[in-house]
Amino acid sequence: EVFENNKQDITVAMMKNYPLLLRKFISDKAKVSLLVEIVLSMKLELYSMKRQEQNFKNVLQLMKEAFFKHGDKDPLRACVKAIHFCCTESQGELQDFARNKLKELEDEIIAKLKSAIREVVDGGDEYSLLVNLRRLYELQLSRYVPIDNLYEEIVMVLRDFRNMEDEVVGLLLQNMYFHLAWSVQSIIDGESVSAASLNSIVSKRDTLLQELVYFVNLATESNEGGKGGSELAGRVCIVLPETWCLLKMEKYRKTELERLGYQPNADVVQKFWELCQQQLNVSDEVEDDDVNKDVTKEYSEETNKCAVLLAACKLIASNIVPKDYLAPEVISHFVMHGAHVADIIKHLITFLKKREDDWSAIFLEALKKAYHWHTVDSSGNEDISSENSFLECKNLAVELSGTFIGAARNKHMSDILKLVKDGIEYAFVDAPKQLSFLEAAVVHFVPKLPASDVLKM
Known part of the structure; x- marks a missing residue:
């Protein structure tokens, strides 16, 4: 009731002066937003x-002018x-x-x-x-905009330039996606x-x-070093x-909409x-610099590494790939990109465990990926890089093994044992070349097992 009374007081107080204030500050982008x-x-x-x-x-x-x-x-x-508020909350x-x-x-x-x-x-x-695409983007975030007659022109300019x-x-691309999404929802x-x-x-x-x-192919096949971390790549x-x-x-x-369904092929998923x-x-540092260099890149948080990782995790959670x-x-990137990325991957791990997936195989594959980067660095004779990648593999194993504490450790004991056994087997497949995998990865899971299981191995 107090809130409603306050709204009424604000309305009565602002009714006549509101247009004057808007007109006065319409060119001030900071003030006009508020x-x-x-x-x-x-x-x-x-x-x-009040007849106003x-x-x-x-x-x-x-x-509208603003x-x-x-x-x-x-x-x-x-x-x-x-404007949406005015469309829904006004009357008659x-x-x-x-x-x-x-x-x-x-x-x-x-137009x-x-x-x-x-x-x-x-x-x-x-x-x-650019400016009008931003305007369309902001509108399509919350409502369907009939751009059917514009769609072909968007495709034309995208392909020809x-x-x-x-x-x-x-x-x-983003506006094309929004239009498709709204069109699909409309037909549903x-x-x-x-x-x-x-x-x-x-x-x-x-x-x-x-x-x-x-654009996926263009970015992954390009040899231009700077293209990989581009804003466009993030958007894609x-x-x-x-x-x-x-x-x-x-x-x-x-x-009756079965034709709409689509399953990406493995090659595209990999790229x-x-x-x-x-x-x-x-x-x-580079990501921050790229944003700071151009203050117009206000949508950079929508395409940064956390947003990219969340999109990939959504594919896993939704069983798309x-x-x-x-x-x-x-998961192999767990310890490589800072706390925010680590938190996202931690949530993915929790999700996979709740879903009773074969997470022991998933963990082992993640550790193999991290270890593979170490072996690649080692073969290149880059001592510092090799040390860093080996440490990252160890840190990944520490983090993954650390998810098994208390009741979780007891619940997943058989899975931990399977991971350790399969890890040992992997290390000896190409001995002595891969024996360091035991130190980098497997050894961190062994303390989670009962002594009796360890002695049997």
């Missing part, structure tokens, strides 16, 4: 009760949130006005994007395209499915996947698994993970 969101704390029905309809309309018009005056994340997101004629204003905004974005694409085709710069800036290409929610609409979505699915795979590492999850075969099997590893191997391949690959 001002626009004031509407979220207002009781919009009071505009009708024109002020409400003025506020919405100014929000949306097109700025191209940065915070003001764009604030404007979208505020004012709600109709708000919804019409949102429709005008959508139409204007589409601006068409114009921006033509500008790029005619040899102009990409700034207008391969040297566009990373952020532009990334936002083209519909009462009936027409062949034409299903064919259209399947075509868009295939086009998006082709483009994503193209996010959008591709999201697309695979959206199109998971089991969702559509034995339904996807190679690209993820390139992103993970970018040092934190074989966990016996990707889970060990992910």
